[in-house]
Amino acid sequence: MDVFNEINKLVSEKNFSKAKELAQNVENEVDKYNLLGIVLYYESKIDDAVKAFKKALSINPVHPDVLFNYSKGLFEKGDYFESWRYLTRIPEKSWEVWDMLGDTQLKLNNPAMALHYYKKAYESSNISELKEKYEHIRRHYYKGQKLAIFCLPGLDNFIHDIASILSHIYEVKLVVTTNSEEIVKAYNWADIIWLEWANELAIEITNKLPKGDKKIVCRLHRYEAFTNFIKNINWDKIDRLILVAGHMKRVLERYHKEIYKKINEKIVVIDNGLDLNKFTFAVRQHGHNIAVAAYINHRKQPVEWLQIIGFLKNIDSRYQLHIAGSYQDPTFEYYFTNFISETGLEENVKLYGWVNDINSFLEDKNYLLSTSIHESFGYNIAEAMARGIKPIIHNYHGAKEQWPEELVYNFIYEIPNMLTGEYKSLFYREFVENNYSLESQVAKIQKMLNELGTSYRTSLANQTDEDFFKYAALLSQNKDYKGLANFVEKVILDENIPLERKLRIFPNIMYINMDGYERFKYLPDSIYEYFEEEGQKMLERYLKSNQNVHHANSEHTKKRILIILNTVKLNQSIGMILEKWLKTRKKINSNFEYHVLLTLSDTEVPLERHEKELLINYTDSFLLLNVAYSLEERFKRYIDYIRKLSPDVAIFFSINLANFVPLVYPIAKKFSKIVGQILPQDIETYYEKKLDFIVDWVLNDGVETKHRINLILPSNTELVDRNYNIRDRFKIPNDSKIAVSIGRPIKYLNPRFWEMIEEIAMQLPNVVFVFFGPTYDETFSKLVNKRLIEEKRVILAGFDKEAMAYLKDCDLYLNSFPLGTGLSFCEAYYAGLPIVTMLLPKPKDGEKHLGNEERGLLFPYRFYDKAEEIFPIAEFDGSIIVSEKAIEQYKELVIKVLTDVHFLQFLQSKRIVNQEEFTPDYFVKSLEKELEDLLKIKESNI
Numbered sequence: 001m002d003v004f005n006e007i008n009k010l011v012s013e014k015n016f017s018k019a020k021e022l023a024q025n026v027e028n029e030v031d032k033y034n035l036l037g038i039v040l041y042y043e044s045k046i047d048d049a050v051k052a053f054k055k056a057l058s059i060n061p062v063h064p065d066v067l068f069n070y071s072k073g074l075f076e077k078g079d080y081f082e083s084w085r086y087l088t089r090i091p092e093k094s095w096e097v098w099d100m101l102g103d104t105q106l107k108l109n110n111p112a113m114a115l116h117y118y119k120k121a122y123e124s125s126n127i128s129e130l131k132e133k134y135e136h137i138r139r140h141y142y143k144g145q146k147l148a149i150f151c152l153p154g155l156d157n158f159i160h161d162i163a164s165i166l167s168h169i170y171e172v173k174l175v176v177t178t179n180s181e182e183i184v185k186a187y188n189w190a191d192i193i194w195l196e197w198a199n200e201l202a203i204e205i206t207n208k209l210p211k212g213d214k215k216i217v218c219r220l221h222r223y224e225a226f227t228n229f230i231k232n233i234n235w236d237k238i239d240r241l242i243l244v245a246g247h248m249k250r251v252l253e254r255y256h257k258e259i260y261k262k263i264n265e266k267i268v269v270i271d272n273g274l275d276l277n278k279f280t281f282a283v284r285q286h287g288h289n290i291a292v293a294a295y296i297n298h299r300k301q302p303v304e305w306l307q308i309i310g311f312l313k314n315i316d317s318r319y320q321l322h323i324a325g326s327y328q329d330p331t332f333e334y335y336f337t338n339f340i341s342e343t344g345l346e347e348n349v350k351l352y353g354w355v356n357d358i359n360s361f362l363e364d365k366n367y368l369l370s371t372s373i374h375e376s377f378g379y380n381i382a383e384a385m386a387r388g389i390k391p392i393i394h395n396y397h398g399a400k401e402q403w404p405e406e407l408v409y410n411f412i413y414e415i416p417n418m419l420t421g422e423y424k425s426l427f428y429r430e431f432v433e434n435n436y437s438l439e440s441q442v443a444k445i446q447k448m449l450n451e452l453g454t455s456y457r458t459s460l461a462n463q464t465d466e467d468f469f470k471y472a473a474l475l476s477q478n479k480d481y482k483g484l485a486n487f488v489e490k491v492i493l494d495e496n497i498p499l500e501r502k503l504r505i506f507p508n509i510m511y512i513n514m515d516g517y518e519r520f521k522y523l524p525d526s527i528y529e530y531f532e533e534e535g536q537k538m539l540e541r542y543l544k545s546n547q548n549v550h551h552a553n554s555e556h557t558k559k560r561i562l563i564i565l566n567t568v569k570l571n572q573s574i575g576m577i578l579e580k581w582l583k584t585r586k587k588i589n590s591n592f593e594y595h596v597l598l599t600l601s602d603t604e605v606p607l608e609r610h611e612k613e614l615l616i617n618y619t620d621s622f623l624l625l626n627v628a629y630s631l632e633e634r635f636k637r638y639i640d641y642i643r644k645l646s647p648d649v650a651i652f653f654s655i656n657l658a659n660f661v662p663l664v665y666p667i668a669k670k671f672s673k674i675v676g677q678i679l680p681q682d683i684e685t686y687y688e689k690k691l692d693f694i695v696d697w698v699l700n701d702g703v704e705t706k707h708r709i710n711l712i713l714p715s716n717t718e719l720v721d722r723n724y725n726i727r728d729r730f731k732i733p734n735d736s737k738i739a740v741s742i743g744r745p746i747k748y749l750n751p752r753f754w755e756m757i758e759e760i761a762m763q764l765p766n767v768v769f770v771f772f773g774p775t776y777d778e779t780f781s782k783l784v785n786k787r788l789i790e791e792k793r794v795i796l797a798g799f800d801k802e803a804m805a806y807l808k809d810c811d812l813y814l815n816s817f818p819l820g821t822g823l824s825f826c827e828a829y830y831a832g833l834p835i836v837t838m839l840l841p842k843p844k845d846g847e848k849h850l851g852n853e854e855r856g857l858l859f860p861y862r863f864y865d866k867a868e869e870i871f872p873i874a875e876f877d878g879s880i881i882v883s884e885k886a887i888e889q890y891k892e893l894v895i896k897v898l899t900d901v902h903f904l905q906f907l908q909s910k911r912i913v914n915q916e917e918f919t920p921d922y923f924v925k926s927l928e929k930e931l932e933d934l935l936k937i938k939e940s941n942i
Helices: 003-012 016-024 029-042 046-059 064-076 080-088 095-107 111-123 128-141 160-166 180-189 200-208 248-255 257-266 302-315 330-343 379-386 412-420 425-435 438-454 465-477 481-493 499-512 525-545 573-587 609-618 631-645 661-671 726-730 751-763 786-790 803-809 823-830 852-856 859-863 884-899 901-909 920-941
Strands: 146-151 171-176 192-196 215-220 240-243 267-269 289-293 320-324 349-353 367-370 390-394 559-565 592-598 621-624 649-652 674-678 693-696 708-710 737-742 767-772 794-798 812-814
Touching: 003 016, 003 029, 016 029, 029 046, 029 064, 046 064, 064 080, 064 095, 080 095, 080 425, 095 111, 095 128, 111 128, 111 160, 111 438, 146 160, 146 180, 146 200, 160 171, 160 438, 171 180, 180 200, 192 200, 215 438, 240 248, 240 257, 240 438, 248 257, 248 267, 257 267, 289 302, 289 379, 302 320, 302 330, 302 412, 367 379, 379 390, 379 425, 390 412, 390 425, 465 481, 465 499, 481 499, 481 525, 499 525, 499 631, 525 631, 525 661, 559 573, 559 631, 559 661, 559 920, 573 592, 573 609, 573 823, 573 920, 592 631, 609 621, 621 631, 631 661, 649 661, 661 674, 674 920, 693 920, 708 920, 726 737, 726 767, 726 803, 737 803, 737 823, 737 884, 751 767, 751 786, 751 884, 767 803, 786 794, 803 823, 812 823, 812 884, 823 859, 884 901
Parallel strands: 146 171, 146 192, 192 215, 215 240, 240 267, 289 320, 289 367, 320 349, 367 390, 559 592, 559 649, 592 621, 649 674, 674 693, 693 708, 737 767, 737 812, 767 794
Antiparallel strands: none
């Protein structure tokens, strides 16, 4: 067995230590770091894996396997743009690469480009699931609007990619013709008109055809700005004028001043874009092969090409000029033939004529020469840079705005130093990736078309999802939560918007645009009633058409629990709870069968292998749809599964924030004996009194329900008990004390929190603060004093799935504020750590603390005797307000815990919860006992 297979086997067995040991012994440095990265990736140490892949790429920047692995790691970290960057550099792309490119673009809100890649993925694989994925996502984003693109024959070379890509979300007709009948027919058909070039065709269309309610876009490239075409276009009918470069504005202003004033507000600059996948990147070096790729005409200054090569030949006769381009003026052909012969340049000038495959032509070239006197863009420059080739660019107007100034020359005598100066292939490629990608161009076009669309839509039903999300985000940013609630109600109750779309819009608006309880505070019950009624109607339609269908035989030996949620992601809190719950019930003598229904399909949210293995190995059955069915078809499958199962208990995690779950609630009520909810997140007030029970770990939130099961959600006690050495990992001196905190980066965005940390660090020089979650990135570099990072007084360790294993080796746990933590607080308590936290006042009569963040600052009441006498109390006025007084008390409390042994003992003496209550065993046994008692009560009342 070779080392690669042996490492793969060890990884599959989760023997990561041995796998890393073998990888370290691989002689080839690139293979070594690539293998280390793979092991670390499967060990869920994504940050470390990315570092290993990056090291491998520093040795070989074009290794295809490493490029893919690095991209995958970056994607896992949420760095979707960088993931895309390195995927484009893979020369031979498999369906996996195309599929992942699609995923990056979907994450970057570029659906047309995503669909372009998804189509390539299924076309290169013939895998039916990929085609289904494409079709599902296309249904999601398809606008149904008709876009007609008009272009004169011979001028359509810049529009084909755009038309093809936009056709995934629009109905597109590319009309390349001079036939007036075809033009009028397509014009009448379209909702949106795109005039490619501001030329005579634009004049004809804008002057002779009625605008009506159509939106008209015109794209001006370059030459038109120097002609009288501009004066003759009817600009009143144009809604947007696209310029392909910012400096073209100045050309318009100079030669058409009055028109420019009139249309200035309509101008949008959308730079040209290059399909980087077509250009193979390589790290290059100095040499003697100079490329020219251009038409041979006056604007390109071809005479200067020969002057330059003659000048360079006198310096080094090895220089050669390779010209790919056709003559547009026979005068130049005559001149070239004679001049090259007369001056003895035959060995130094190579003429290729027109070249279709520029990528191949550039393969052995070291430089690209551009001597144009004017360009709106210069595709030849971008194409060379994409291949890692250094361009030498004459200083046309706008050149220094478009390209790095170091690559621009004024006079021929500057060129030799530019040729021999620093050569930076990666920089050239990255410059095009950052500024001139096809992806960026398409995204900007979509944005422009979307903005055009919202200006004339009057019906909510005609607005795009993006329109909804933008408006919701605006209301949320302005803290207009009542306005947001009213807007959401209008969308959900609009009878012209399909139910399936509403089910997609609602959780997105409420979860993405709002991160606190405000998302529920002002929402009327009419929204929840609507979803419940729609679910009930669908259920009744199904039962009416399936009258002969009966419940499953309920004579099974064990009671049945059905857990309903949208998906299982084991790196999120709900997934972690479910994992501990299912694995624990397997090892104890459980009185229940466990079944799981996931409302999202495996194509909508793909499950990792270990997530599927959890369902396969630790449930008695589960429903995971393999494709995203239509709503009716999806609903039938939900009903069939629940009806046949006839569960004794149905348990939800979230109802409103989980896709399609609001419709499942009526099914669960119909076919289950009791229905309840576990609350790791916000309480959803509409269901508060409807449910038979709520499982909650907070005692004082003011929530009323039929039956409350007070249990601490299972902590990862097994991992805590591993007791890793944090001092060894971060090289912390043995005589230092360690204050630790674990949470998502969003928990630590309060600048005053970091000011307080710095104040404590100055007072206590022997204390090191370790934060698992945030990293020292652009956000936290603005919040955390760099000196504290450099001196290792503050360590931002990033996400670590095993962070809680270091708790027992620390001296203090800090609960963040104003957003507190949940599971991490419990794990720190279980580890025996003293905890410093903010506290919210207990709710007054009629007041409720329903948001996850507020409830996180109610924990101490459950865990400490007379907590209000120990911890600083924040204020609550619809949201958490942490006063300066409370912050000072928090700081003093931290200092006392770390310096006063007697106070530490006092704090620990106030603990009132036994460690056993944090264990998964205790949670599962206690929950099952409570459920058995509830079922007995239910059965006795029947």
